[in-house]
Amino acid sequence: MLEIGNLEVVYNKVVLVLRGVSLRVEDGQAVALLGSNGAGKTTLLRAVTGLLSIHDGEITKGAVEWNGERLEGLAPTEIVRRGVAQVMERRRIFPDLTVEENLLAGAYQRRDGEVRADVEAQLERFPVLAGRRSSAAGYLSGGEQQMLAIARALMARPKLLLLDEPSLGLAPKLVEEVAGVIGSVNAEGVAVLLVEQNAAMALDVADHGYVLETGRVVHDGTAEELREDRDVKDFYLGLGAEGRKSFREVKHYHRRKRWLS
Amino acid sequence: MEKLLQLTFSGLALGGTYALVALGFVVIYRSSQVFNFAQGEFLIVGAFLMTTLTSSGVPWPAALLVAMLVTGLLGAVIERVVLRPLVGRPTFVLAILTIFIAFLMRTAAVLIWGADTRAMPSPWPRDGTLSVLGARVTYNSIGAMVATAVALLAFFLLFRRSKIGIGMRATATDQEAALGVGIPVGRVFGTAWFIAGATAALGGVFLGMFPRVVEPNLGFVAFRAFPAVLLGGLDSPAGAVTGGLILGVLELLAQGYVNPALGSFGQNFHEVFAYMFMIVVLVVRPYGLFGRRDIERV
Numbered sequence: 001m002l003e004i005g006n007l008e009v010v011y012n013k014v015v016l017v018l019r020g021v022s023l024r025v026e027d028g029q030a031v032a033l034l035g036s037n038g039a040g041k042t043t044l045l046r047a048v049t050g051l052l053s054i055h056d057g058e059i060t061k062g063a064v065e066w067n068g069e070r071l072e073g074l075a076p077t078e079i080v081r082r083g084v085a086q087v088m089e090r091r092r093i094f095p096d097l098t099v100e101e102n103l104l105a106g107a108y109q110r111r112d113g114e115v116r117a118d119v120e121a122q123l124e125r126f127p128v129l130a131g132r133r134s135s136a137a138g139y140l141s142g143g144e145q146q147m148l149a150i151a152r153a154l155m156a157r158p159k160l161l162l163l164d165e166p167s168l169g170l171a172p173k174l175v176e177e178v179a180g181v182i183g184s185v186n187a188e189g190v191a192v193l194l195v196e197q198n199a200a201m202a203l204d205v206a207d208h209g210y211v212l213e214t215g216r217v218v219h220d221g222t223a224e225e226l227r228e229d230r231d232v233k234d235f236y237l238g239l240g241a242e243g244r245k246s247f248r249e250v251k252h253y254h255r256r257k258r259w260l261s
Numbered sequence: 262m263e264k265l266l267q268l269t270f271s272g273l274a275l276g277g278t279y280a281l282v283a284l285g286f287v288v289i290y291r292s293s294q295v296f297n298f299a300q301g302e303f304l305i306v307g308a309f310l311m312t313t314l315t316s317s318g319v320p321w322p323a324a325l326l327v328a329m330l331v332t333g334l335l336g337a338v339i340e341r342v343v344l345r346p347l348v349g350r351p352t353f354v355l356a357i358l359t360i361f362i363a364f365l366m367r368t369a370a371v372l373i374w375g376a377d378t379r380a381m382p383s384p385w386p387r388d389g390t391l392s393v394l395g396a397r398v399t400y401n402s403i404g405a406m407v408a409t410a411v412a413l414l415a416f417f418l419l420f421r422r423s424k425i426g427i428g429m430r431a432t433a434t435d436q437e438a439a440l441g442v443g444i445p446v447g448r449v450f451g452t453a454w455f456i457a458g459a460t461a462a463l464g465g466v467f468l469g470m471f472p473r474v475v476e477p478n479l480g481f482v483a484f485r486a487f488p489a490v491l492l493g494g495l496d497s498p499a500g501a502v503t504g505g506l507i508l509g510v511l512e513l514l515a516q517g518y519v520n521p522a523l524g525s526f527g528q529n530f531h532e533v534f535a536y537m538f539m540i541v542v543l544v545v546r547p548y549g550l551f552g553r554r555d556i557e558r559v
Binding site for chain 2: 054085096097106108152
């Protein structure tokens with residue numbers, strides 16, 4: 001179980017990006033983290049994966065606990081070894097390495113002898129990759145690269161998978177496909193923390209959701225509740241059941257009052 | 262005809278030592294995108310260590326192994342102490358820093374071993390030769406060529422087949438992503454410096470053999486290997502070796518044929534010849550003969 005308590009993160013010792021965020025991902029659960037640009041979603045993931053320090057970020061308050069163990073201060077490689085893998089924003093596959101080598105890189109921390117078998121298993125899960133296994137990953141299409149990024153993260157045999165905007169820059173059809181993959185990974189017992197701007201997709205996949213705004217959790221609930229929530233609908237889901245709605249009619253003051261009260 | 266063959270063989274041997282130095286540049290550049298200007302100083306340290314070891318009675322093959330190991334460890338220590346804290350800074354900062362490391366190492370080498378020249382011992386008769394196709398090839402030349410071939414094969418296996426090789430290439434393209442998937446980037450850098458040091462020592466040993474001697478200025482050969490790396494492409498081991506061999510052969514051919522033809526102007530012309538050739542090649546292929554082109558989807 002991942003438990004983040006009252007987390008505060010400061011960049012360059014000046015910029016306060018997270019102001020006391022608490023959230024929890026139970027074993028095997030899928031949790032969505034919604035929010036617009038600059039809300040602090042990526043920062044939250046960096047705080048979990050140990051990548052804050054290379055961005056001059058620092059946890060100034062609060063705790064990140066994974067199965068009862070504090071993760072702050074651990075090296076990124078140690079965190080991966082403990083079963084927390086990530087799919088970074090914009091996929092970040094290694095373009096010069098072949099598809100197969102990308103997968104092997106994902107298993108770098110593993111010492112067991114089943115890495116080869118897992119490569120085959122991932123190629124079976126993603127048939128698009130199987131045909132390109134020895135070609136440079138940089139030549140894959142955007143959707144294929146996203147699949148590769150997910151497969152590479154799964155090569156670490158994680159118990160928790162963090163995904164940062166996996167739908168970014170993909171056609172609607174591919175977004176659906178990615179959502180399906182995330183759903184099936186979750187069904188296999190891997191807990192998922194999904195950071196998304198595409199709230200409709202995220203709430204489809206997740207059991208529970210949090211809404212992050214300017215470094216604070218302003219709302220949380222089951223995916224069901226969030227889908228029906230009026231503010232979430234207005235700001236993140238867009239078209240609702242009642243059809244197109246003008247943003248002129250959305251009452252900002254109403255929203256502020258409710259969320260910050 | 263016999264002269265041509267003779268020059269070609271000597272050129273290949275000289276080129277082989279250039280290639281060994283160039284491989285050291287490549288392994289560091291390939292994992293950290295840093296150009297290591299101290300490569301020539303590793304070569305000096307390796308060569309001097311070798312002379313010290315053999316003169317104190319260590320058998321030649323064992324001395325070679327120990328010299329490579331110690332020089333490699335020196336590389337790893339320098340990386341850990343001086344360069345590791347700067348990981349993530351712009352790579353030119355680290356490259357500049359290696360220039361200062363070079364000065365320090367050269368001074369230290371002179372303090373320890375003195376500025377005198379020493380003879381590099383060889384396991385075979387110093388001026389023994391073998392007749393190949395009518396040309397006389399020294400054992401030293403053959404040794405240098407074999408060492409280069411073995412080193413190239415080892416590099417190929419390392420980069421293509423081994424886990425640390427994948428780690429190095431991944432780290433070179435995207436440090437943050439490499440960290441993110443669990444590659445210990447620091448250890449990858451340390452390994453790269455170890456390998457670079459060990460290869461430099463190997464190059465130093467063969468370079469210091471007859472007809473040359475071991476002295477602090479041996480390190481300037483590293484500058485002669487620059488054209489080799491740039492010619493082959495900074496991130497390609499095969500390119501480094503090809504570049505080294507081409508330059509070695511060209512240098513000796515220029516010395517044998519072009520210098521006399523140019524009269525008094527031609528003295529030492531072969532030394533610039535390599536750079537001229539490099540410039541011409543780079544104009545046509547800016548990323549070198551085997552260099553990596555950035556993969557970009559359009």
